[in-house]
Amino acid sequence: MKKFYLTTPLYYPNARPHVGNSYTTMVCDAIARYKRLCGYDVAFLTGTDEHGEKLQRAAVEAGVSPPEFVASKRDLFYSLWKKLNISYSHFIYTDRADHTTSVQRMLLRARANGYIDKRRYEGRYCVSDERYISDGTEPANCDICGRPAELISEENYFFRLSAFQERLLGLYEKHPEFVQPDFRRNEVMSFVKGGLRDISVSRKRIKWGIPWPDDPEQVFYVWYDALTGYMTGVGFAEGENGSAEFQKYWPADIHMVGKDIIRFHAVYWPAFLMAAELPLPRTVFAHGWLTVGADKMSKSKGNVVYCEPIVEAIGADALRYYLMRDIPFGQDSSFTYEGLIQRYNSDLANDLGNLANRAITMLNRYFDGRVPSTLEPLGVGSRFPFLAVANGAKTGYERHFEGYELSKGLEDVWRLIGTVNQYLNDLQPWAIADDPSKRALLANVLCTAYEALGFVAVLAHPFIPESMQKLWEQLGQKGRVEDFRVEDLVWANVSAGTSVGKPEAIFPRLDKEPTLRKLAELAEADRARSDVKPKEAKTTVEAPAEQKISIEDFAKVEMRVGEVKSAEPVQGAQKLMKLAVDIGSEVRQVVAGIAEYYKPEQLIGMKVVIVTNLQPRKLRGVESNGMVVAATVGEEGRPVLVTFKEDVPNGARLK
Ligand code: MSP
Numbered sequence: 134m135k136k137f138y139l140t141t142p143l144y145y146p147n148a149r150p151h152v153g154n155s156y157t158t159m160v161c162d163a164i165a166r167y168k169r170l171c172g173y174d175v176a177f178l179t180g181t182d183e184h185g186e187k188l189q190r191a192a193v194e195a196g197v198s199p200p201e202f203v204a205s206k207r208d209l210f211y212s213l214w215k216k217l218n219i220s221y222s223h224f225i226y227t228d229r230a231d232h233t234t235s236v237q238r239m240l241l242r243a244r245a246n247g248y249i250d251k252r253r254y255e256g257r258y259c260v261s262d263e264r265y266i267s268d269g270t271e272p273a274n275c276d277i278c279g280r281p282a283e284l285i286s287e288e289n290y291f292f293r294l295s296a297f298q299e300r301l302l303g304l305y306e307k308h309p310e311f312v313q314p315d316f317r318r319n320e321v322m323s324f325v326k327g328g329l330r331d332i333s334v335s336r337k338r339i340k341w342g343i344p345w346p347d348d349p350e351q352v353f354y355v356w357y358d359a360l361t362g363y364m365t366g367v368g369f370a371e372g373e374n375g376s377a378e379f380q381k382y383w384p385a386d387i388h389m390v391g392k393d394i395i396r397f398h399a400v401y402w403p404a405f406l407m408a409a410e411l412p413l414p415r416t417v418f419a420h421g422w423l424t425v426g427a428d429k430m431s432k433s434k435g436n437v438v439y440c441e442p443i444v445e446a447i448g449a450d451a452l453r454y455y456l457m458r459d460i461p462f463g464q465d466s467s468f469t470y471e472g473l474i475q476r477y478n479s480d481l482a483n484d485l486g487n488l489a490n491r492a493i494t495m496l497n498r499y500f501d502g503r504v505p506s507t508l509e510p511l512g513v514g515s516r517f518p519f520l521a522v523a524n525g526a527k528t529g530y531e532r533h534f535e536g537y538e539l540s541k542g543l544e545d546v547w548r549l550i551g552t553v554n555q556y557l558n559d560l561q562p563w564a565i566a567d568d569p570s571k572r573a574l575l576a577n578v579l580c581t582a583y584e585a586l587g588f589v590a591v592l593a594h595p596f597i598p599e600s601m602q603k604l605w606e607q608l609g610q611k612g613r614v615e616d617f618r619v620e621d622l623v624w625a626n627v628s629a630g631t632s633v634g635k636p637e638a639i640f641p642r643l644d645k646e647p648t649l650r651k652l653a654e655l656a657e658a659d660r661a662r663s664d665v666k667p668k669e670a671k672t673t674v675e676a677p678a679e680q681k682i683s684i685e686d687f688a689k690v691e692m693r694v695g696e697v698k699s700a701e702p703v704q705g706a707q708k709l710m711k712l713a714v715d716i717g718s719e720v721r722q723v724v725a726g727i728a729e730y731y732k733p734e735q736l737i738g739m740k741v742v743i744v745t746n747l748q749p750r751k752l753r754g755v756e757s758n759g760m761v762v763a764a765t766v767g768e769e770g771r772p773v774l775v776t777f778k779e780d781v782p783n784g785a786r787l788k
Contacts, residue, residue, distance in 0.1 A: 143182035146206035151437035153430035166595035180225035185355030189341035225366030234370035242409035257282035289333035297404040385414040421465040442655035450597035481640040492582035493636035505576035506629035691746040692787040700733035717784015724757035
């Protein structure tokens, strides 16, 4: 059997996944399902990239040990992938024991081939993107995310990337499919032509990583570690040369990535593999970003949209369909709730939903719920012209999928839906239903619609698996639509007599305004839930020395004495209390998660400490303009407000 191995990036589990980074996983899922439909033995890997400075810091901030922190966040990925019906076959998390073997094995091979040596590194490092910015002090900011990059100086092990410049250029020329789309390949090529510098692949000052084989002071650079995860996930660590599964699946057929991480995949990764004399992946495909307005959707921009409320309100398929239909794959595209609802109503509820509903209702009504026989010769209502339409949709769809033009693949399927809807409108089967002389025509018209729906269920299921399974069942088909093979999808192959199910709306129409309101409410509740402060640390970790902050950093946090003037619970939020706090210069509205432990009357008149220079944010729709400082106590994380024994004036600054 032909194999196909595809991967998503391994996500940093420093936060929960949002629509922006889940997009890659949804796209990969559609491709994996399509390849299975074509009869491939598919390995579909996703996972989490758990080491490095960014994760170490996030764990320290949350007050838990790094392994505990990443394990708890990893669960968020498992559960979201389940909600989105992601059919991955392998999940690699890089804190897994066998991954250490893989990474060290790669390194030992590269070192034996003379590509590793020890040098001093002095330059800038961006913690957010986990990348080296320059060998000197300039530029001071990361050229990808724009954040200030830190100056570091340490002895590291270096990978001789410069030795691979010619071989990489040869690869891009000989195998243009290696980097896609084409315009990305051009970018990568001009970067490589500009000259490659050797890169440091170990870190001394952080502890959270895979230990260097024979130098306990160093851990691996997180990208060397993470990229190797694509091989560990299918068994590279087993035996001398990887497991039988590894031999079967490696090299990967495609690494699907966002455009921001193309260099790591299209330049570093093939060089790391060449150095270890391992086969290279066939394709690295970089897609664009989901934006909100002009900005990339990202946690640091504060504009993320989460998937869960959308799944709850209108289902995973609605989200999957919208993202894959509306975004020309490879380009940036803006996410809007209006766009989501609009697509749902026009394409799913109207075009596909109505076709399914009309056809199944009429089969029930006029043919006792059975697919009629259509042996008689046919005139105007003949279903045979549809052979060309249906086959055209199928071949266009296959061609577009092979080129990863997913939205065009969907257009092919919807063209078939549109043609059949038009055909029903033209022939009006409901108008001839009572005329016995038109029985053959009626049978043909309904058979055509039935057959087209079978095509649609099979071809659209990689995108919208849950609802196409429902359609499949309504069409009276047995088993799982995902077990069907595209080669068996031939027109005029319907078994007369098949019993169809009852028509049930697969995509009920959405009223725009109420749906927008519901989505906003669910999103707000979801955000408030995920804003809950971490519980008291079960394990205390010693912040490494470099995690200590300077007095200047501390001075950035402005804390002032405030007096609570009024307090009232936030409606519909058990934990939240809305406070009006006099901080000397003004009265601030602050929302705090203390309602389960404090009564309003206890709070009024109390002197508290307020962080006054936080950006305002909304909790359950109520704006909070600051934060009340509290100790977190006990297993349940009970908040105990900080207050004063002596009288202090409102507005006094804490230092
Ligand atoms: N851990 C690295 C990848 C290592 S792969 C061996 C990483 N992780 S990430 O969590 O920051 O990003 C994962 C993927 O999500 C990237 O491909 C990134 O492009 C993608 N996206 C994050 N935000 C996105 C959007 N707003 N839109 C589309 N993709 C987005 O990088």
